[in-house]
Amino acid sequence: LVAGETVTLTRENDQGSGRETITTALVDRFEPGANRSATIEISGFTSTADDVTRADLIQAGDGASDGAGEAAFEATVRNMEDVPVFPQLYLQGGAAGVVILIGAFLLYWFHAASRKGTEFLIATDNEMKKVNWSSPREIRGSTIVVIVAAFLIAGILYAIDNVFGAFFRWIGVLDI
Numbered sequence: 001l002v003a004g005e006t007v008t009l010t011r012e013n014d015q016g017s018g019r020e021t022i023t024t025a026l027v028d029r030f031e032p033g034a035n036r037s038a039t040i041e042i043s044g045f046t047s048t049a050d051d052v053t054r055a056d057l058i059q060a061g062d063g064a065s066d067g068a069g070e071a072a073f074e075a076t077v078r079n080m081e082d083v084p085v086f087p088q089l090y091l092q093g094g095a096a097g098v099v100i101l102i103g104a105f106l107l108y109w110f111h112a113a114s115r116k117g118t119e120f121l122i123a124t125d126n127e128m129k130k131v132n133w134s135s136p137r138e139i140r141g142s143t144i145v146v147i148v149a150a151f152l153i154a155g156i157l158y159a160i161d162n163v164f165g166a167f168f169r170w171i172g173v174l175d176i
Contacts (some may be wrong), residue, residue, distance in 0.1 A: 003027055007042060 025042035
């Protein structure tokens with residue numbers, strides 16, 4: 001095959017008794033590969049996209065044969081997938097860029113373009129200076145109290161669960 005040749009896309013007919021032609025297409029590029037493989041790009045379909053995505057065989061459409069009446073070129077199409085308009089990575093990057101731009105605009109609008117926003121941030125800074133912050137020693141002590149209390153409550157609940165479990169097994173409610 002060479003660029004400019006026509007190929008015919010076919011598929012097994014619904015009765016399974018032969019092949020039916022779906023459409024023809026124009027070869028844009030053909031690159032032979034190793035082990036009887038090749039890459040072919042085709043365009044110029046004369047049928048619906050649904051028919052083309054269901055095609056499973058491409059045959060040379062110029063009538064050439066290998067001498068035994070078979071088409072000189074025949075290939076099975078595998079892993080037919082839709083090709084996205086934009087690669088997913090570009091779409092994700094574009095979406096992230098739009099979010100960053102919107103955030104930057106909102107930050108500018110809130111801080112620089114609005115006098116109220118600037119006054120709010122100054123007032124917030126002044127209020128934060130008035131806050132009585134805990135010392136590291138107080139935070140450490142409070143953290144230890146919370147951890148010890150959590151273990152005590154877990155131990156008490158475990159003991160209560162075991163007592164009720166033993167009681168219900170004793171009266172025959174839980175048969176394990």
